[in-house]
Amino acid sequence: MLMDARKKAELIEAGGVEVDDSFMPYLSRSTAGPGAGLSSFFFSSGGRRVRLSVRESSPYKAVMDRGEVTIFKDGDVFVKGVLEEAISHCPGQVYVTVSEKCVFDCKYCPVPKLQGKIKSKDDVVKMALEGSRHPSFEAISLTSGVWKTPEEEVERVAEIVRELKQLNVPIGVSVYPTDDSSEILKEAGADEIKYNAETIDPDVFEKVCPGLSLDYIVKSLEHAVKIFGRNHVFTNIIIGLGETDETVIKGMDMLASKGIIPILRKVNPHPLRAGEVYTENVPAERLLKLAAEERKILDRYGLRADLALTGCLLCTGCDLVPHRDL
Numbered sequence: 001m002l003m004d005a006r007k008k009a010e011l012i013e014a015g016g017v018e019v020d021d022s023f024m025p026y027l028s029r030s031t032a033g034p035g036a037g038l039s040s041f042f043f044s045s046g047g048r049r050v051r052l053s054v055r056e057s058s059p060y061k062a063v064m065d066r067g068e069v070t071i072f073k074d075g076d077v078f079v080k081g082v083l084e085e086a087i088s089h090c091p092g093q094v095y096v097t098v099s100e101k102c103v104f105d106c107k108y109c110p111v112p113k114l115q116g117k118i119k120s121k122d123d124v125v126k127m128a129l130e131g132s133r134h135p136s137f138e139a140i141s142l143t144s145g146v147w148k149t150p151e152e153e154v155e156r157v158a159e160i161v162r163e164l165k166q167l168n169v170p171i172g173v174s175v176y177p178t179d180d181s182s183e184i185l186k187e188a189g190a191d192e193i194k195y196n197a198e199t200i201d202p203d204v205f206e207k208v209c210p211g212l213s214l215d216y217i218v219k220s221l222e223h224a225v226k227i228f229g230r231n232h233v234f235t236n237i238i239i240g241l242g243e244t245d246e247t248v249i250k251g252m253d254m255l256a257s258k259g260i261i262p263i264l265r266k267v268n269p270h271p272l273r274a275g276e277v278y279t280e281n282v283p284a285e286r287l288l289k290l291a292a293e294e295r296k297i298l299d300r301y302g303l304r305a306d307l308a309l310t311g312c313l314l315c316t317g318c319d320l321v322p323h324r325d326l
């Protein structure tokens with residue numbers, strides 16, 4: 001009754017579970033990226049981890065008894081495991097969204113609509129110091145919307161990274177790239193970088209990320225590999241925006257050939273974006289197929305997703321991660 005890659009894929013496909021009252025003290029609200037604003041928890045079983053949103057209605061129902069969690073599917077036991085405590089957003093990491101506002105308007109992302117908080121350097125340092133007391137603390141990940149301009153955001157995040165170096169753990173940064181963002185962030189002390197392409201299909205990109213350039217992001221990622229090294233440069237690719245598997249596989253090959261590791265993320269339609277973007281259900285079968293293809297591609301180019309020191313490839317909560325899950 002442990003979670004294998006297939007069961008994890010099925011839970012990711014479902015996107016969420018129903019819970020009973022015993023979960024209430026353990027639920028956290030995400031401020032980062034496409035899951036922003038939803039309550040969730042982390043479930044671990046069979047050496048794998050999955051982040052599950054809490055839903056009012058789902059075929060899956062989680063029940064907790066003294067820290068042990070059983071997930072039922074249509075009334076039958078589906079998988080057993082434990083609840084994992086998040087430090088700040090996810091287990092083991094202080095993962096902070098620095099600017100919860102964004103001047104861009106990617107159609108699947110709730111951040112521009114939520115108009116959240118702009119955290120100061122002191123806010124982030126305080127969160128990191130608090131998180132660093134947790135026994136599982138092993139990394140810091142900073143992500144940020146673009147509050148004013150990409151250049152100012154990079155400078156703001158770099159200043160925070162300089163301050164956080166005192167905690168002596170790897171630091172990963174995810175921002176919108178600028179011409180010299182990799183140099184600035186590396187000099188500040190960042191160890192890893194993620195510039196999100198979001199989709200590798202140019203036609204879909206044009207529709208969902210108006211005003212942004214896929215070509216520029218890919219060039220910035222390629223340049224980042226020279227600064228941060230292979231296995232330390234990542235990009236999120238959302239699955240379920242209407243792209244074909246063929247396009248995704250070709251795109252993953254192109255990225256990996258440049259030393260960039262893609263993170264395949266199932267689209268997570270947010271209520272604040274209802275009707276603004278085409279999304280489709282992503283079956284577990286498709287997630288498993290694309291992750292297996294990714295594993296083959298990474299192996300062909302000598303890349304390892306399990307060498308990531310920070311961020312989503314270390315957390316693994318939202319995705320099937322090659323070399324970790326399969």
Ligand code: SF4
Pocket residue numbers: 032033051089090095311312313315316317318319
């Ligand atoms: S995989 Fe990434 S986005 Fe998902 S919970 Fe973990 S750190 Fe957050």
